[in-house]
Amino acid sequence: MAIVKRTETEKKRKRFVLISRTIFVVLFIVSAFAFYVMSAKTYETPAYITLERDWERADKESDERPATFSHLVHQEMFYCYVCHPSVFKMGGNKMVHDDFDKGKFCGTCHNGTITWHVDDAEDCEICHK
Numbered sequence: 001m002a003i004v005k006r007t008e009t010e011k012k013r014k015r016f017v018l019i020s021r022t023i024f025v026v027l028f029i030v031s032a033f034a035f036y037v038m039s040a041k042t043y044e045t046p047a048y049i050t051l052e053r054d055w056e057r058a059d060k061e062s063d064e065r066p067a068t069f070s071h072l073v074h075q076e077m078f079y080c081y082v083c084h085p086s087v088f089k090m091g092g093n094k095m096v097h098d099d100f101d102k103g104k105f106c107g108t109c110h111n112g113t114i115t116w117h118v119d120d121a122e123d124c125e126i127c128h129k
């Protein structure tokens, strides 16, 4: 009689273990998938972005091509929040060189202190490709 009882408790224990394992596996798969979706969305960033020209303020005489920003290069050097949203919105920023001189946009870092000054670039084509 005692032996029968023991096997029944054993069965219950095994079932309990099986159920908890299943719950664990299901939770693990669901959260791994959620994490994958979230991170894929977060890092859906372009390698290069061609910036829009602010034609209202820009020097209209110049035939400089629109500036291209190497997003990936910068994103590998800095956390997103270094630039977003305080320095740049994630699109539709309007900037001219006067803003850089005032330490805004690219001039936040390309000021000769944090890194090379916009005006000290060897070639305009470094940015205006």
Ligand code: HEC
Residues within 6 Å of the ligand: 051, 052, 053, 054, 057, 058, 059, 060, 062, 064, 065, 066, 067, 095, 096, 097, 098, 106, 110, 118, 119, 121, 123, 124, 125, 126, 127, 128
């Ligand atoms: C560090 C990157 C960088 C360098 C170097 C650079 N520019 Fe720009 N420039 C920009 C960005 C960014 C904009 C804004 C987007 C646009 O209008 O192309 C811009 C805009 C301009 C504009 C339109 C706005 C304005 O201020 O009139 C002209 C003209 C211009 N650049 C000329 C030049 C010339 C000439 C040189 C070289 C002496 C140069 N740029 C070097 C990044 C740069």
Ligand code: HEC
Residues within 6 Å of the ligand: 042, 043, 044, 045, 046, 049, 050, 051, 052, 069, 071, 074, 075, 078, 079, 080, 081, 082, 083, 084, 088, 089, 090, 091, 092, 093, 094
């Ligand atoms: C050095 C500054 C800088 C860093 C760091 C940075 N970004 Fe950006 N990001 C920009 C600039 C500049 C633009 C162009 C905005 C525009 O077009 O007006 C941009 C644009 C974007 C866009 C819009 C893309 C598009 O197709 O127009 C997204 C999304 C974005 N960034 C996300 C991120 C994420 C996520 C990170 C971190 C992994 C990050 N950024 C890091 C400067 C930065």
Ligand code: HEC
Residues within 6 Å of the ligand: 067, 068, 069, 070, 073, 074, 077, 078, 082, 083, 087, 105, 106, 107, 108, 109, 110, 114, 115, 116, 126, 127
């Ligand atoms: C948060 C600081 C920061 C901001 C904002 C920033 N840069 Fe940079 N950028 C850097 C640093 C640091 C380097 C690396 C310099 C080196 O290699 O010595 C760099 C390198 C570059 C280079 C050379 C490497 C390459 O990608 O070819 C270009 C061009 C450039 N930046 C353009 C821009 C333009 C255009 C903007 C504005 C739209 C901008 N940067 C805004 C920090 C910044």
